[in-house]
Amino acid sequence: GQQLNQSPQSMFIQEGEDVSMNCTSSSIFNTWLWYKQDPGEGPVLLIALYKAGELTSNGRLTAQFGITRKDSFLNISASIPSDVGIYFCAGDNNNDMRFGAGTRLTVKP
Amino acid sequence: DVKVTQSSRYLVKRTGEKVFLECVQDMDHENMFWYRQDPGLGLRLIYFSYDVKMKEKGDIPEGYSVSREKKERFSLILESASTNQTSMYLCASSSPWRGWGEQYFGPGTRLTVT
Numbered sequence: 615g616q617q618l619n620q621s622p623q624s625m626f627i628q629e630g631e632d633v634s635m636n637c638t639s640s641s642i643f644n645t646w647l648w649y650k651q652d653p654g655e656g657p658v659l660l661i662a663l664y665k666a667g668e669l670t671s672n673g674r675l676t677a678q679f680g681i682t683r684k685d686s687f688l689n690i691s692a693s694i695p696s697d698v699g700i701y702f703c704a705g706d707n708n709n710d711m712r713f714g715a716g717t718r719l720t721v722k723p
Numbered sequence: 724d725v726k727v728t729q730s731s732r733y734l735v736k737r738t739g740e741k742v743f744l745e746c747v748q749d750m751d752h753e754n755m756f757w758y759r760q761d762p763g764l765g766l767r768l769i770y771f772s773y774d775v776k777m778k779e780k781g782d783i784p785e786g787y788s789v790s791r792e793k794k795e796r797f798s799l800i801l802e803s804a805s806t807n808q809t810s811m812y813l814c815a816s817s818s819p820w821r822g823w824g825e826q827y828f829g830p831g832t833r834l835t836v837t
Contacts, residue, residue, distance in 0.1 A: 617765055647825070649828075655830050655831065656727075656813050656815075657766075662825050702765075702766070704826075711768070711826070715763065715764075715765045
């Protein structure tokens, strides 16, 4: 099945900077999710979004469910070294779940 | 906290061997999933299960089978391992009232087939 288009593929930022990444699809989704994966570990759920236009925060993370239901955005404010990892988006539409390829985030102290 | 555990973090098997990957979840979730993760390809669904003894093929079921005899346990079986099955295998579970969306993943099993 068609996976989601996630960008950027990688980011190298300085500690303290804000980060933005996004995910787009040609299909509509009922649910958008964002996961983080540390090296050698499984993905951990960060934020789940269930309604078009919804904006949800989890600490320094904020995610939005796009109004068209075809996209989602994740922002990380004031990045810290432990933010390093791969961030995945996922979209679910009636039990058909698709994943983005991930954004690899590197934070320089 | 939801906990999904996988029987091994690392496995090395020979071509032709039968391989069992076990997954256990402790949240009474009905849905369970097996994915493989490869660089540049992201997560791809192998099989999923809605309930005990029920299984459905995902996007890439060839070369794999599954077993769900108990609600908390979902096993992935490689009947005859091949080198192209070298990968990271991830198990996940979710509750059906959230659709498939809020999936909780295990730590993964990195399988190498030589």
